[in-house]
Amino acid sequence: MTTTLNTLERAKASAPAPLDMERLSWILFGHAAFQYLNAASELGLFELLERRGPLRGEEVRRHLGLEARAADILLLGCTALGLTVKKRDRYDRADVVADLMETDDWERFKHTVAFEQYVVYEGQADFTASLRANSNVGLRRVRGTGRDLYHRLSENPHMEQVFYRYMRAWSELANRHLAEALDLSGAGRLLDCGGGDGVNAIALAKANPRLKVGVLEIEAVETLLNKRIAEEGVTEQVSVIPGDMFADAFPPGFDVILFAHQFVIWTLEENTALLRKAYGALPEGGKVVIFNSMSNDAGDGPVVAALDSVYFASLPAEGGMIYSWAQHEDCLRAAGFTGVERIACPGWTPHGILVATKKPRP
DSSP: OEESSOHHHHHHHHOOOOOOHHHHHHHHTHHHHHHHHHHHHHHTHHHHHHHHOSEEHHHHHHHHTOOHHHHHHHHHHHHHTTSEEEETTEEEEOHHHHHHHTSTHHHHHHHHHHHIIIIITTGGGGHHHHHHHTSOGGGGGSOSOOSSGGGTGGGOHHHHHHHHHHHHHHHHHHHHHHHHHSOOTTOSEEEEETOTTSHHHHHHHHHOTTOEEEEEEOGGGHHHHHHHHHHTTOTTTEEEEEOOTTTSOOOSOOSEEEEESOTTTSOHHHHHHHHHHHHHHSOTTOEEEEEEEOBOTTSOOOHHHHHHHHHHHHSSSSSOOOOBHHHHHHHHHHTTEEEEEEEEOOSSSOEEEEEEEEOOOO
């Protein structure tokens, strides 16, 4: 097996400091800490400080249109958490926030904050119940009758908008590495299973001008998906294939099948079943690609993978978590694939790529 990361060194680098009372308090009141981040994001505190420079509390209050007590609460929390820093009598952005705001990733980060607030937050109240039931109990908090979150989004327009903005942002944080690292020079047609609004399909099409991409998605997403494809000017390369990847057969004629941000949703058994369908649909020598967040094989992190697993346990479907590299590899081998390659994506999100081959007959 080929790998582009040293898992031992990565584990050492990400090993948490010993737990003390201060860090324990951050965990205890973690829900409140997030609300400060969300409030600062929605109120435009960071953008204000970027435009105006360091400001006194009274100036922050006036520009944000807050009463004195409300501004005091916001600045107390943001400064205590390190989101803002206070020098003498003026508040400014933390360096990490200022650095992030200089990049295109700032808007993607804000879309992630909104996703946590408006999609994830309420359902996480059922995390313990979800663990006990080994099912997504938190789905009961989402209006609708669909069997999972994805089939209920169309009944919740604001949640749907937030969800797909986030999914595009979360993918964009890492799919630049997908386009760079995934060798598709020998591929003619790629099937993107459950491709959402086409963010990965579009990125791969632009990076590989001769590649044709079909996006297999449920009908509820078809209009959104076609709009995005047209906006990005890739209608000659990217097309929509309406269908349910569990209920419907995979269309023939593709030599690469991509599962992007899919195998964190379902159980390992369901993932293996999808991989078996992919194996059956691919020609000999065809490849399957898994692209999503990964946890360490040792089961000790990274922290983002652990925290993100609360969402997958509580809300979207009846299975899923941020599985380890090795667990995905076991599924691939169980489905018949060989020659598994690991490709780590750099950055603060724990994304990774797995590529495997349908073995040619001797």
